[in-house]
Amino acid sequence: MKKICALLIATLLLASFAACKGGGTKAPPAPEGRTVTDMTGRTVTLPEQVERIVVLTAGDCEILYALGAGDRIVGRGEYCDYPADVLDVPSVQSGYDTNVEQIVALKPDVVVMSTMAQTNEHIESIEKVGIPVVVTEAPNLGGVYEAIALLGQVVGKTSEADALIQSMKDAFAALKAKVPQLDKKPAVYFEVSPLQYGLWAAGSGTFMDELGNMLGAENIFADLTGWVQVSEEQVIQRNPDFIVTTTMSYEGSPDPIEEIKSRAGWENITAVASGRILNADNDEITRPGPRLADAARQLFELLYGGAD
Missing domain, CATH: 3.40.50.1980 (Nitrogenase molybdenum iron protein domain)
Incomplete structure (x- = not known):
């Protein structure tokens, strides 16, 4: 009986020692995820x-x-x-x-x-x-x-x-390859907020500006950075060849293109006089997502008459 007890105690001591030794070297659990x-x-x-x-x-x-x-x-x-x-x-x-x-x-x-x-x-x-x-x-x-x-x-x-x-x-490369060589780059005004809320335009560093540059156009507010508030006088003075507005038409609201045409003093702007105004799909051209490729096709069609 004494031998059995001694053997049991020895076994427990060895197990305890092994557990202590193993616990000292056990690696910490890896972080989940x-x-x-x-x-x-x-x-x-x-x-x-x-x-x-x-x-x-x-x-x-x-x-x-x-x-x-x-x-x-x-x-x-x-x-x-x-x-x-x-x-x-x-x-x-x-x-x-x-x-x-x-x-x-x-x-x-x-x-x-x-x-x-x-x-x-x-x-x-x-x-x-x-x-x-x-x-x-x-x-x-x-x-x-x-x-x-x-x-x-x-x-x-x-x-x-x-x-x-x-x-x-x-998609962008295919459009860019079709851009004609012109003596003068077409000047574009990108309007992202209508007159009733104060005119806001896309300046340099925006994807609208990038799309224009990619397609051989010149943003009339490229000297300003980001989304910028501008005045009617500035737009008239810079006289864009094309206007792109992202104003959405709602029931009871004026047609965005007709509203631009009706602005006092804007009738002499080249884009207005020639009717070269695009009411772009607001979501396509203002959201930073895959449909910017569709917006580029719209812009190409305005500038050059078709993407095909």
Whole structure:
């Protein structure tokens, strides 16, 4: 009996020693999930598989659909309205007010938002409840390509993202190859806000400016940066050959092109006198997403009479 007890004690001591020794060398557990670096430089930890997404920005919403991840969107921003299928998804926003409680209830793996539409307060309010936030920033075409690549990483569709970027570049290259050699570049005024709200124009560094440059046109406000407020006098003085307006026509509102033609003093602007005014699809030409290629085709047709 004594021998059995001694053997048992020895066995327990050896087991205890082995456990202590093993505990001293055991590696710490690896962090769960994976990380991506968003367009603000933030490192964000995500689940290995992102299956539930809340997207607050229209351009990012369109990118996710173009990547084949639209069925993962469980919540959307108020202006996420394309393609039409996304309208069946609940909106978690009203203007700039984001319903964090509703977002939490949707149990998303990630919330995608943009610096162009949301603030640091929006980011912090969602991260406080433990939901990862990925932020895009796409004020120009380069930014659009980066946003596509980033969201491809987020949803595990990097090859699809590469293909989408290349298809956009190919579309732009095909149009650029058809631009005729002219002695003088056509001058374009890009109006993004109508007179009743104060004239705002696209300056340099915007994707509208880039599209114009790509197609051999000159933005009359290229000396200004970003989205800028301008005066009627400035537009008249700079006398554009073409005008592109993104003003949308609503029931009871004046036709955007007719409203421009009726402005006092604008009748002598070359674009107005010649009727070379395009009421561009607001969403296509102002959203940083895949449909910028369609906007480029519209602009080419205005400038040169057709893309074919």
